[in-house]
Amino acid sequence: MGFIDNLYSVLSDKIYFAFIKEDRFMYLLNGLSVSIQLTIFAAIIGIVIGMLVAFAKITGKPPLAQVADWYVAIIRGTPVVVQLTIIYYIILADIDLPRTIVASIAFGINSGAYVSEIIRSGIQAVDRGQTEAGRSLGLSYGNTMRFVIVPQAVKNILPALGNEFVILLKETSISGYIALDDLTRGGTLIRSVTYDSMTPLLTVAYIYFLMTAMLSALLSKFERRLRSSD
Amino acid sequence: MIKVVNLHKYFGDLEVLKGVNNEIRKGEVVCVIGPSGSGKSTFLRCLNLLETPTRGEVIIGGISLSDNMKELDKLRRKVGMVFQQFNLFPHMTVIDNIMLAPVKVLKMNKEEASSKALELLGRVGLTDKAREYPSRLSGGQKQRVAIARAMAMNPEVMLFDEPTSALDPEMVGEVLEVIKSLANEGMTMVIVTHEMGFAREVSDRVLFMDEGIIFEEGEPSDIFGNPQRIRTKEFLSKVL
Numbered sequence: 001m002g003f004i005d006n007l008y009s010v011l012s013d014k015i016y017f018a019f020i021k022e023d024r025f026m027y028l029l030n031g032l033s034v035s036i037q038l039t040i041f042a043a044i045i046g047i048v049i050g051m052l053v054a055f056a057k058i059t060g061k062p063p064l065a066q067v068a069d070w071y072v073a074i075i076r077g078t079p080v081v082v083q084l085t086i087i088y089y090i091i092l093a094d095i096d097l098p099r100t101i102v103a104s105i106a107f108g109i110n111s112g113a114y115v116s117e118i119i120r121s122g123i124q125a126v127d128r129g130q131t132e133a134g135r136s137l138g139l140s141y142g143n144t145m146r147f148v149i150v151p152q153a154v155k156n157i158l159p160a161l162g163n164e165f166v167i168l169l170k171e172t173s174i175s176g177y178i179a180l181d182d183l184t185r186g187g188t189l190i191r192s193v194t195y196d197s198m199t200p201l202l203t204v205a206y207i208y209f210l211m212t213a214m215l216s217a218l219l220s221k222f223e224r225r226l227r228s229s230d
Numbered sequence: 231m232i233k234v235v236n237l238h239k240y241f242g243d244l245e246v247l248k249g250v251n252n253e254i255r256k257g258e259v260v261c262v263i264g265p266s267g268s269g270k271s272t273f274l275r276c277l278n279l280l281e282t283p284t285r286g287e288v289i290i291g292g293i294s295l296s297d298n299m300k301e302l303d304k305l306r307r308k309v310g311m312v313f314q315q316f317n318l319f320p321h322m323t324v325i326d327n328i329m330l331a332p333v334k335v336l337k338m339n340k341e342e343a344s345s346k347a348l349e350l351l352g353r354v355g356l357t358d359k360a361r362e363y364p365s366r367l368s369g370g371q372k373q374r375v376a377i378a379r380a381m382a383m384n385p386e387v388m389l390f391d392e393p394t395s396a397l398d399p400e401m402v403g404e405v406l407e408v409i410k411s412l413a414n415e416g417m418t419m420v421i422v423t424h425e426m427g428f429a430r431e432v433s434d435r436v437l438f439m440d441e442g443i444i445f446e447e448g449e450p451s452d453i454f455g456n457p458q459r460i461r462t463k464e465f466l467s468k469v470l
Contacts, residue, residue: 132280133317133376137331137383138307147330151321 018199024190028200031186032207038103038172038182043165045108050115057120068116075113081174083110088178099180103172111168118164122157123149155226162219166212173208183207231256231418232277232387237286239272246272248442249286254387254420259413261429261450262422264439265465270422273439274391277420278309291386307335310380314392316372318364318379324351325360328379336383343382350378354408370401374408381412388412390421406432426469430454438462 019025056068075083087106088099126149134144173184181189187204191197232254239247246269254260262270275281276288279295279302288295290305319327328347332338338346351357354374364372373393380388390409394402406428413419413432423429429436429450436453438446438461446453446462454470457463 127315127317129313129315129317130319133311133313133319135303136278136280136306136309136311137379138303138335139331140303143334147334148319152319 014196014199017194018190018196018203024193027181027186027189028183028203028207029186031181031183034100034175034181035169035172035183036211037100038107038175038180039165039169041101041104042107042111042168042172045104046111046115046164046168047161049108049112050119053112053116054119054123057116058123072113072116075110080107080110080171081177084174085177099175099178103175103178103180107168107172110171111164114164114167115161118160119153119157122153122160125156126152158226159219159223162215162222166215169212169215170208231258231291232420233287233289234273234277235287235289237273237276237288238284239269239276239281240284246442247276247283250439250442250444252437252444252447254418256386256418257416258435259417259419259433260421260435260437261433262420262437262439263424263426263429263453263465264437264445268439269442270439271391274389274420274422277387277389278306278311280311303335307331307383308386310383310385310388312373312376312380312388312390312393314395316364316369316376316396318372318376320364323361323363324356324367324375327364327375328382331379332382347378347382350381351375353381353411354378355404368401369397370404373397373401373405377405377408377412387418387420390419390423392422392424394423394425424469426454426466438465440465 017024019028053068053071056064059065084103084106087109088102092102092105130148130152131144134148135141139147172182175182176185176188183204187200190200194200234250234252237247237250238245248269250269250273262273264270272281276283277290279288290308293301293305295302295305318324319330322330325344325347328350329340329343332343332346333340348357348360351360354377356371356374356378359367359371359375364375367375377388377393393409394405397405402425406425409419409421410428410432421429421433431450433450435447436450437444438453438457438459440461446457446459453462454466457466
């Protein structure tokens with residue numbers, strides 16, 4: 001009895017100091033909202049860049065395809081923290097933009113490289129015979145892509161794309177490097193005022209896990225729906 | 231109808247076609263036979279420029295394909311193609327497979343395209359499968375749909391690339407029947423096939439290809455009954 005009571009009072013003390021006192025939970029709540037915004041904006045930017053880069057690579061016109069190759073190689077070959085800080089402290093240093101926007105752009109540019117590879121491989125995984133059938137019926141290249149190839153490629157692309165967004169959500173946790181108060185930094189801030197690491201950090205971890213689990217569940221539901229047409 | 235002049239095709243260093251000359255006349259049914267790797271399929275695929283000839287010319291209805299890359303889509307409408315692997319669009323129902331090109335390319339309205347598709351499905355005996363997805367069909371049924379799909383563009387020539395080679399034996403007959411009925415209606419056709427009995431029965435002219443050229447050609451009774459070249463004899467003795 002004594003042990004349970006003791007544990008209970010210790011825990012409730014910790015929770016009180018970490019989250020309730022002085023409304024400290026607001027650090028996490030505001031941080032969560034920043035993390036979600038970053039993920040959504042970055043995902044949109046990433047998809048747009050990814051599609052453009054994928055098509056540049058697939059059509060294979062020399063200057064464009066070359067630039068696309070370099071872009072993907074550079075992004076994949078350097079850490080995202082380094083990319084984020086370069087964009088914030090060097091490339092966009094003289095432009096007065098909200099940090100959320102800067103971080104969204106940085107994460108979007110990063111994600112675009114991975115998304116482009118996902119889209120490219122998804123499109124190239126569609127059997128060559130499908131293109132040949134479309135073209136032999138007199139459909140133009142563009143129409144063959146639009147009506148024949150892309151609808152089939154989407155089924156290859158979506159699962160991997162969902163994965164990419166789960167990764168993206170977790171990667172936004174480095175936003176603290178440019179002094180952006182995201183979820184992770186919310187936990188750090190609480191830690192620095194309460195000198196208790198365990199409660200805020202485990203809570204932060206739990207919130208990330210909850211969000212990625214929900215995202216994954218949503219995606220697999222979506223995938224099942226797509227597959228039902230086969 | 232189709233004229234082929236000195237057609238050469240390389241894949242890398244490999245010369246697959248070494249100067250093919252021929253002319254397919256309107257209403258003619260031409261079967262192309264020969265051993266694997268003889269260039270039959272490549273020859274056929276050059277006729278609608280799925281393969282770009284390295285040298286030589288393909289002239290369809292007086293227009294050279296190689297000079298008219300912009301007109302290519304237009305010329306391809308006149309040439310229907312049926313593939314060994316069917317290549318139906320798996321994300322569309324049977325009727326949508328058939329309607330896609332007439333609606334998107336010929337700008338036919340949907341009702342018209344749909345009634346045309348149903349009529350074609352009737353001709354290949356698959357009216358009841360209109361709303362099915364291709365994954366629900368047998369190989370023979372898929373190939374019949376593929377034929378209907380190509381016919382929906384009112385082609386002037388139909389090309390068949392080993393149309394029965396991917397089929398289970400019991401389904402070969404139903405596909406050959408459909409092709410035969412097209413032949414009887416006067417459709418111009420070029421058929422690459424390993425079905426010698428069919429080639430003999432259906433064709434006006436047989437091309438025997440080997441080593442990237444047309445080794446021998448003639449009426450089916452001559453090619454099958456009295457081949458002139460030793461290679462032709464050897465090949466036929468193996469497959470007949």
